[in-house]
Amino acid sequence: MTHRSLLSIALRSATLLGTVSIAVVGCSDAASDAATSASAAMTAKGSASAMTTSTPSATATASAAAHPKMMEYGNPDAAKVGTLAPDTGIAVGQKVPDIQVTDLDGKDVKLSELYAKQPILLSFYRGGWCPFCNFEIHEMTKAFPEYQKLGVLPVAVSVDKPDQEAKMKATYDIPFPVLSDSDAKMIEAFHVVNKLDDAGIEKMKGFGVDLESYSGKAHHEIAIPSFFLIDKTGTVRWAHSDPDFKVRPTTAQLLAAIEAAKLAK
Numbered sequence: 001m002t003h004r005s006l007l008s009i010a011l012r013s014a015t016l017l018g019t020v021s022i023a024v025v026g027c028s029d030a031a032s033d034a035a036t037s038a039s040a041a042m043t044a045k046g047s048a049s050a051m052t053t054s055t056p057s058a059t060a061t062a063s064a065a066a067h068p069k070m071m072e073y074g075n076p077d078a079a080k081v082g083t084l085a086p087d088t089g090i091a092v093g094q095k096v097p098d099i100q101v102t103d104l105d106g107k108d109v110k111l112s113e114l115y116a117k118q119p120i121l122l123s124f125y126r127g128g129w130c131p132f133c134n135f136e137i138h139e140m141t142k143a144f145p146e147y148q149k150l151g152v153l154p155v156a157v158s159v160d161k162p163d164q165e166a167k168m169k170a171t172y173d174i175p176f177p178v179l180s181d182s183d184a185k186m187i188e189a190f191h192v193v194n195k196l197d198d199a200g201i202e203k204m205k206g207f208g209v210d211l212e213s214y215s216g217k218a219h220h221e222i223a224i225p226s227f228f229l230i231d232k233t234g235t236v237r238w239a240h241s242d243p244d245f246k247v248r249p250t251t252a253q254l255l256a257a258i259e260a261a262k263l264a265k
Contacts, residue, residue, distance in 0.1 A: 070138060071131035074247045081240060081253050088191050088224055088241045095234050097189040102180045104162050109179060111186070114155055115230045119237075119263045121147065121254065122230055123156045124192050124223035128164055129209045132245055133225070137174065143251045144175045150258045151265035157181050158223060161216040184221040192224040192241055227254065229261055237261040 090096055098112045114120050123140065125133035140147075140154045147154055154176040161182045187193050196204065196211070201220055204211060212218055225248055226241035238257045240249055249257075 069131040070135040072135055073132045073245075075250050075253070076242060076247050078253075080242070081249050082238055082257055084226075084239055084241045085224070085243055088243075089226060089239050090190055090228065090236050092236050092239055094236050096228065096230055096236060097186075098234070099181075099186040099189050101157065101186055102162055102182070104178060104180070106162050109177070111230075112234060114153065114177065115232055115234055117232075118151055118153050118265065119229065119231045119258075120153045120155045121258065122228040123154060124187055124190065124226045125156060125158050126194075126222045126225065126245060127158045127160050127211075127214050129214060130245065132248070133158070136225075136248060137178075138172070139251050140176070141172065141174050143255070146251070146255055147176075147258075150255065151263065152229070152258050153177070155179065157186055159184050159187065159215040159217070159219075159221060161214065164214050181223075182215045182217055184215075184217070184219050187221065187223045190226070190228065192226045194222050194224050194243065196220045196222070229258060229263075231261075231263050237263060 084091065096111065096115075098110055100108050100110045103109050111122075123136070125136060127133060137156055140156070144154065156174075156176065157179045159181050162180045164180075181187055184193065201211065211220055211222065224241055224243050225245050227239065227249065228236050229238035231237050238261055240257075242248070
């Protein structure tokens with residue numbers, strides 16, 4: 001039997017079982033997901049003849065909700081690593097603004113309170129609804145011991161309100177600060193704003209993403225994915241931004257940039 005035939009059977013089976021997977025953010029291969037779901041369902045049922053319409057269990061639903069979708073992003077050409085997209089970011093050598101944001105407990109945090117203790121790698125990400133951002137946070141978590149060795153603290157910031165950010169952090173232990181810039185003050189001060197127009201907002205809603213529910217605000221602004229290496233004086237030592245949210249530096253590239261900066265610990 002051909003692969004096409006197997007896929008056709010899998011899709012029909014999945015439809016009957018009500019197990020077809022639909023990507024929330026529109027980033028997965030729907031056909032592959034459906035085939036996988038159908039295959040798992042057929043194994044559980046034993047045979048196609050035993051198939052009946054089913055509803056996912058509460059446990060399965062809770063498990064899916066507890067693990068945000070992740071998707072691996074592409075990586076920029078070496079020549080683009082450490083560059084800022086036109087009209088974005090704060091250039092190397094410039095001081096950063098001392099913006100106050102909120103931690104997951106709702107407490108105010110000034111940026112200077114963080115970099116005064118040790119250099120930080122400030123990462124602006126789009127939000128917990130973005131699978132590429134979730135992958136980025138997960139990669140930074142895995143590499144946290146390497147950042148520690150270099151004396152640098154990763155700090156992640158999005159416009160998600162604290163309770164939304166807490167949901168992401170609750171899925172696995174994130175050992176570095178995750179901050180809420182729900183008023184978009186910090187992303188505006190760092191010039192890494194992507195303001196969605198009406199068409200963009202509706203497109204996001206079509207993917208099941210209501211930006212206002214995530215940020216708690218109506219500014220419709222999210223961050224352009226970007227990184228700023230900031231020393232203990234509040235000076236930018238390395239910076240990278242790219243409006244293409246599907247392309248971001250690798251962990252190895254970030255660590256190499258930190259090493260090259262030769263920061264005072």
